[in-house]
Amino acid sequence: MGDLPVRRLVIDAAIPTKNVSIVDVARALYSIEGVKAVRVTVDDVDVDVLGLMIVVEGDKIDVDEVQGAIEKVGGVVHSLDEVVVGDYIPEVARE
């Protein structure tokens, strides 16, 4: 997926509550080439696990590298919930 002009990713992920923080996740993702901005939101709190909603935006984002960066901090990707590819980010139609 390296040659696709991926502009935006929304990822459902989880990290341990101990020894790692959402700042570490954001830092690891922001260090990837092509990533211009990262938003990490906690959407679920368990005893040992934090559920996260991660938004990554930029130019030509390498999806495998993003997944690898989350795993390198000790997290896992549960699902890829949104991918935007192209020259611009299209508006989501609202009813």
Next chain:
Amino acid sequence: MRYLTLGLLDGIITSVSLTSSLLLRSEALGIRDAVSIALVVAAVNALTVFLAEYSHQRSSLRDLEYKLALRSTGKIMRSLVHRRALAGSARSAAYNFAASLAGASFILLPSAISTRLGLIALIAAVAASSAALARSPEEFGEWLLMIGVSAAVGFLVGQIFPIAG
């Protein structure tokens, strides 16, 4: 805090066990021997703490990986979380080394001057550790009893199986 307390008490009790035969026969240790025993006690205690803490952390990480991913891939062992757990184990071992060295030196260095001083240091160490751990006068009594009995058992074991001297 757990490893500081453990190190201090371990240092005191181990050094009492190793030198109790000398203390009872009123034979003073040499300074060189006292320093050597204190360093060996602290190093052995710190290595034990490192291995115990790291094996506990590894086991917790394996459980955690299963909770996160519902399968075990071993990827968590190559992650930042694992490196921080390893660093945490090393930090615990370092604290334990310092506390063990302090506890052992507190008994062994006075013993190197005279056996009488060594016995006074032992009583002072038991009282000081009890005071440091206690949150109330009742707890002080409980700690005094527990640490006193532990030191006495260590002393007795050293008498039955004498090593130094």
